[in-house]
Amino acid sequence: MKKGTTFAFRNFTQLFTLRSSLNARNLSTRPFPDYSPKRPSVRDTELVHQIANVIKLRRAEPLRRSLKPYECKFKTDHLIWVLMKIRSDYGLVLDFFEWARSRRDSTLEALCIVAHLAVACKDLEAARSMIRSFWERPKLSVADSFVQFFDLLVYTYKDWGSDPNVFDVFFQVLVEFGMLREARKVFEKMLNYGLVLSVDSCNLYLDRLSKESDEKAARVVGVFREFPEVGVCWNVASYNIVIHCVCRLGRVSEAHHLLVLMELKGYTPDVVSYSTVINGYCRFGELEKVWKLIKVMREKGLKPNSYTYGSIILWLCRSCKLDEAEEVFREMIRQGIVPDTVVYTTLIDGFCKGGNIRAASKLFHEMLSLDIAPDVLTYTAIISGFCRIGDMVEAGKLFHEMLCRGLEPDTVTFTEVINGYCKAGQMKDAFSVHNHMVQAGCSPNVVTYTTLIDGLCKEGDLDSANDLLHEMWKIGLQPNLFTYNSIVNGLCKAGNIEEAIKLVGEFEAAGLKPDTFTYTTLMDAYCKAGEMAKAQEILKEMLGRGLEPSVVTFNVLMNGFCLNGMLEDGEKLLNWMLAKGIAPNATTYNSLVKQYCIRDNLKAATSIYKDMCSREVGPDGKTYENLIRGHCKARNMKEAWFLYRGMVEKGFSVSASTYSALIKGFFKRKKFVEAREVFEQMKREGLAADKEILDFFSDSKYKGRRKTDTVVDPVDEIIENYLVDEELKEAN
């Protein structure tokens, strides 16, 4: 840590001592050119005079009507001559220019003139939209147009406005359109005329540069160092942009130094400065530093806000510490900070990803009751939560609700719904949403296609997946590693590991490097095929390439050991992971729990379960389901019931097969009331029971028994409906 700190500090001292290329510039300034327009002929002068008079005298009328008599005679050349006559009346200038534009009679020179006049009248927005309109039209050569435009703006400057703000607006539009090289040229050229662009303009440039790409972001610090030498006076916002940029590049301690440095230089860091560094530390999980900084900012009289807390909450969510995240959230509210849509969305998404859709729903309703409006991102998060647990009905309802609120789903929202249908195995519905989104004018992206391809691969329909891959290419979408990994997985699951390995070789030859996901997929295939030796060979190759195995890599191996009855190796692997400090997760333990349950060794399963709890690895839905099914099979209904209650309490959703296991277990124990209760709950959740269970409830023996049982009616019509449904399904 110490080493990094000195390094960062050296970087920054350098920053303010190095000389830059800008310094060597020739400092003599050039005057703006004179404006010398073409002279009108006598005939033209007459027409221009008439038009200008008509415009002035009949200003209440729409120009379309008052200028009707001149429509035929009016030529593009007249435009500027008329503007010269009416230039003192800005309102007329705008109207007249619009009229000329609607006839496609405008020129770039006229556009520059009107922009100058707009800026001179302090109508910066009009000037901006005019300059924007030029770039919005498709150009043959962007660079040529830029030079042409800029030269004309300079040429018309002295005569038409002489307000240097026009160059700020011009520069800002270039930045807005990402034409950073051109923007930089404008900056330099203005220096030649003795003009320095405003800090606000330079800030926009810095910010855009920092977001463009990592290479460009790396240049931000250089620009920040050079611009003051030619007269730019940075402000707190500039520092904040640079701090943010340096954080994004992962150099958080350097950003922290900048925060200290700005104060030394007489700038007062604000909540944003602090929150930005705090966000940087959060991204790397350095929470001690975060709390320290919060203390410092409080001492300086700054109050952390929802951004500050939001960063902390996001990090806690990402590290699966949902309880702590909610605690920080409540603490923030206690401090009198009103949570916003973003903080709620962060928490809702966190709970959804953690599989606790109930907590997510609760928060969602809480925000509604507090009148904090959910946005598209909030809906996407909660919809994805329901998709994740396979509840497409609820997901559909929320989607509809979102539309009713006037929120427009975007590519992400649609992709999420498509993903939900894919994961639910409803490919027809997935494709129907895909069509729907295209009709709604929303373009599917690489992720959308990858989702569909993955869905098809999981269905085993590799031909269709391949067709989609070609379709992607055709519409100009480049498949990425995710896409190929899905197909590799598809091939593996179809039992074609050879072909999968061949594909890996192909995309690698095309310049796409296989990653940990690719190798883990291949390992999984070999593990499931019982070829543990080959799986370990793949692991070796992966390690040899310097790729870091993930928890999942180990989980795959663990699962392989368990599946192949090598439970001792499995436990050895677990201990090895613990010794090496690789944190196992619920899945790691689940493989062992599941396998012990399958082998009816509930004692060993329970001991693994207790071990994971003691290591503070929270059991997930699968852990509970495996244990519940194991206990049901062993007819330990007391334990099964206890775990079921715990699972529900924690907000995990219970699958149909677990409900079935419970019902069957209770039946075998002749606990009909409990069986019934679980069955009712299952129905309430809209889950269909299998035939065996329905037979239980419609069995004559059961009916006879039920007569002494006063709780429920003998034959429930819902059961009959279910039976009819099942028969229909079978008939189809």
Place this chain on the structure above:
DNA sequence: ATAGGGTTAG
């Protein structure tokens, strides 16, 4: 000027 949502492997 600062913070939040989607795709792959168990």
